[in-house]
Amino acid sequence: MNIFDLLTTVDPQKINLDEQMASGRRAMFRQLGDWGKKMALGAIPFGAATLSSKNAMAAHEDNVDVLNFALLLEYLESEFYIMGLDTIVPKGTDDEKVFMQISKHEKQHVEFLQKTIKSLGGMPIDKPAFDFTAGGAFMPFSDYDQFKVLSQAFEDTGVRAYKGQAANLMDNDTLLTAALQIHSVEARHAAKIRMMRDEFGWIYFNHRGRGMPYATQPVYKGENMSKQAGIELKTITTVEEGGFTAAFDEPLTKEEVTAIASLFLKK
């Protein structure tokens, strides 16, 4: 992808169309492939209006799907922290205050997503049964280090999951902004837990970090991007690779995130 082409292709549309029309068109070209996108922008003018109601419905269903996908992750995180605070997190410590704050946010995210899905006429998914040992691989509620390991993995996954879905919410400014506002909260959580694990706050290359078991590697797969928007970063900055890979967090697809979350669903 060449960013210049994108900019020059997209800009005129923003000038000429009112916001409503632009939203409808964004929703429409989102469904087209990358290559079709630029052509579609140039080739479909105001006839788009005839497709708009059909589009709006498709977009609406998509939005509910995206929010339910987010809700699954928030259920997982929320339950994980409730159980951890009940069992392994040391009482009366600063750590407990940190995890209580994170737990509060995850619960708020669950309620916010449920409410939002209903307001769109959708049906929030039920909370599944979780197995945080992942079939016996982890002991987060009897081993505090493992609790923090999984906490970091869940938060870093959450960041990547929301990032991967942002473009699927572009047809609704309110939903998109709310998703971004949750996304950055997950990133704040992730950095804090990393710090509590004596790590730095960000992800170098695709390194999962000290003390993170190999089983968590899918959470960091593909974080070591040397190019952004088609630009080879080493050609435009003097900062070294460890720095420029840490400067960008990468998205995960719905399928990749689901595969990670599925490990913790009760079989």
Place this chain on the structure above:
Amino acid sequence: MRVPLSNSKERTASAKNGENLRRRSFLKFAGFATASTAVMLSGCKEVLDKLPYPVDVDPDDYVLKTVRLGKGDTGVLNYAYTLEQLEAEFYIQVVAASGFASMFNYYEQRSLREIRDHEVVHRDFLKAALGDKAIGQLKFDFKAVNFEDKQSILQTAKTFEDLGVAAYNGAGKRLASPDLLTIAGKIVSVEARHASIIRSLVDTDPTSFAGDDIIDMNGLDLAYEPAKVLEAANPFILNKIDASEL
């Protein structure tokens, strides 16, 4: 005192004197006008309002260019580039301060150095992505910051990181390109990681990393419109930023 101002490279010795700063901040508010040749400055607003737009003077001169961010996705990226320039320049000065190594412990030093690197990468990337549509190098004023004082540095860093998160969160909806939205997402979560670490370094409250002062009752982070962000950044930026086309 009367100072000639023109689009050419003409300037007088008086342009370099101690009046510069006061004059420069006054001139930041210069607006639209039709005049394109020399204008005589008498220090009154009516005359300043007649200055050419954008104020087309060498950035090294006593009057800085008004910077137009532009419109559409270009404008949003230039807006991001403005903030990344500000952050990069700030952390470059933080790390270069003579007391840096004595003020901060190892974890703090490495965090601040790496945050500097990230902001430099963000800045360099946005410049490259914008190509000939990129705004120029902005001029900054950090006189409100004491770079030999740990609290002053970290409080300023906290302001900038929270502001950066709020800016990207608020600007996402203005992007038309899904690819650029994803890129903005890749950057904003790193800013949020910075904010979390900086808050943990400067605040004693263990919940500050995502404190109740910024996260609302729905568990949502800040999201600001560009006008609010630029108002907060304005004291640190000497150029006038024109975001009217965003």
